[in-house]
Amino acid sequence: MSKFSRRQVLQGAAATGAALSTPMVLNAASHGYTNDPTKSGKLVFGFNVPQTGPYSEEGKDELRAYELAVEHINGEGDGGMLNTMTVNGEGPALKGNGVLGMKLNYVTGDTQTKSDAARASARKMIENEGVIMFSGGSSSGVAIAVQGLAQEKKVVFMCGLTHSNDTTGKDRKRYGFRHFFNAHMSGAALAPVLKNAMGGERRAYHLTADYTWGWSQEESIKNSTEALGWETVNAVRTPLKTSDFSSFLTPVLNSGADVLVLNHYGKNMVDSLTQAVQLGMRDKMVNGKQLQIVVPLYSRLMAQGAGENVKGIYGSTGWSWQLTDAGSQAFVKSFGTKYGFPPSQAAHTCYVQTLLYANACELAGTFDPAAVIPTLEGMDFDGMGNGPVHYRAEDHQCFKDVLVVKGKDNPSSNFDLLEIVEVTPRAQVEYDTNLYAGDLGPI
Numbered sequence: 454m455s456k457f458s459r460r461q462v463l464q465g466a467a468a469t470g471a472a473l474s475t476p477m478v479l480n481a482a483s484h485g486y487t488n489d490p491t492k493s494g495k496l497v498f499g500f501n502v503p504q505t506g507p508y509s510e511e512g513k514d515e516l517r518a519y520e521l522a523v524e525h526i527n528g529e530g531d532g533g534m535l536n537t538m539t540v541n542g543e544g545p546a547l548k549g550n551g552v553l554g555m556k557l558n559y560v561t562g563d564t565q566t567k568s569d570a571a572r573a574s575a576r577k578m579i580e581n582e583g584v585i586m587f588s589g590g591s592s593s594g595v596a597i598a599v600q601g602l603a604q605e606k607k608v609v610f611m612c613g614l615t616h617s618n619d620t621t622g623k624d625r626k627r628y629g630f631r632h633f634f635n636a637h638m639s640g641a642a643l644a645p646v647l648k649n650a651m652g653g654e655r656r657a658y659h660l661t662a663d664y665t666w667g668w669s670q671e672e673s674i675k676n677s678t679e680a681l682g683w684e685t686v687n688a689v690r691t692p693l694k695t696s697d698f699s700s701f702l703t704p705v706l707n708s709g710a711d712v713l714v715l716n717h718y719g720k721n722m723v724d725s726l727t728q729a730v731q732l733g734m735r736d737k738m739v740n741g742k743q744l745q746i747v748v749p750l751y752s753r754l755m756a757q758g759a760g761e762n763v764k765g766i767y768g769s770t771g772w773s774w775q776l777t778d779a780g781s782q783a784f785v786k787s788f789g790t791k792y793g794f795p796p797s798q799a800a801h802t803c804y805v806q807t808l809l810y811a812n813a814c815e816l817a818g819t820f821d822p823a824a825v826i827p828t829l830e831g832m833d834f835d836g837m838g839n840g841p842v843h844y845r846a847e848d849h850q851c852f853k854d855v856l857v858v859k860g861k862d863n864p865s866s867n868f869d870l871l872e873i874v875e876v877t878p879r880a881q882v883e884y885d886t887n888l889y890a891g892d893l894g895p896i
Contacts, residue, residue, distance in 0.1 A: 591613065
């Protein structure tokens with residue numbers, strides 16, 4: 454791109470009022486945009502997380518990470534990943550003085566792990582509290598609902614923890630961006646490991662959280678395992694509010710299945726796995742094989758909740774505090790110093806999303822989404838865990854390495870419950886954007 458860097462070109466274009474890509478950008482800028490901080494005099498991000506409900510433990514850790522990101526952006530603390538991140542081959546544009554010279558403030562909301570509550574909370578942030586960007590997650594149903602609101606209100610939504618293929622598939626939106634991996638990637642990473650560990654002739658029974666994420670994960674795990682020789686015996690949907698899974702688990706024992714796949718997350722997974730172990734499923738022999746349990750989407754927080762019940766059980770995860778790269782360890786050090794324990798994958802993705810958005814504003818030289826969105830589209834970044842990561846422009850999905858993990862037989866602490874079995878390279882989990890087609894819509 455000639456002798457000038459991408460940052461210089463973007464900042465120069467913003468300073469002179471030149472169009473950054475198409476006339477649409479100039480037109481959007483000339484008519485203003487929602488919650489312009491330079492007019493209100495206050496820069497506000499919104500963090501909309503499940504502080505109550507079945508995914509509340511994830512939400513609490515997300516909020517911790519958001520608060521840490523704000524500190525680092527404002528120049529407080531040790532800087533964390535601002536010391537390791539690179540974007541499009543260059544160091545961070547953020548200078549530790551807020552964003553574009555404005556101190557960063559934030560407001561919070563409780564999604565309650567309910568789509569209606571999440572939209573109401575996000576709407577309040579946009580209409581009453583003046584947020585220029587909001588983030589959050591833990592439920593894909595929530596993420597998809599508020600991403601639609603973001604598109605309506607023309608406010609960028611940096612998705613937190615959302616794993617459904619639909620988020621950047623059929624429900625993708627121009628104003629939504631996802632750093633977290635998805636169910637397709639879990640299936641692509643996990644299935645070969647399961648075949649090697651358990652064999653190619655297995656009969657699986659799925660219990661699935663009855664909403665977009667559960668359906669998406671069930672489909673992806675079924676497709677990936679069946680392609681390697683497994684048979685799906687049954688797939689049963691379970692309401693998100695379920696806490697007693699005994700009526701769903703008992704039929705598994707008479708189904709002829711020798712693998713139980715728990716497409717559950719958060720407290721749902723803790724409850725269903727614990728109850729499955731209490732029913733003696735891990736000691737059962739079926740078809741001449743020991744019955745196995747699989748949890749396709751894991752987190753450290755879930756492993757802690759389930760305790761020793763996770764021993765030997767396989768799953769996938771988006772990131773681990775045990776990774777040794779400089780970015781991961783910088784984040785672990787900052788988070789551990791502030792809170793006294795290591796961060797979860799939910800915390801990691803929320804922290805990274807906040808820094809990426811703020812850095813994109815610096816690169817664009819403006820808070821105008823008409824310039825910030827194209828800056829994020831097609832972005833390549835590194836030094837933030839998971840190796841080199843690409844933000845695909847066509848669907849706003851990040852592509853990165855995925856971890857396959859297993860519950861440790863002899864953990865050294867309450868935070869050391871999962872071991873990394875394999876780091877699946879990004880190339881193995883990438884897919885064509887048309888596989889989960891959708892329309893981003895306009896800026």
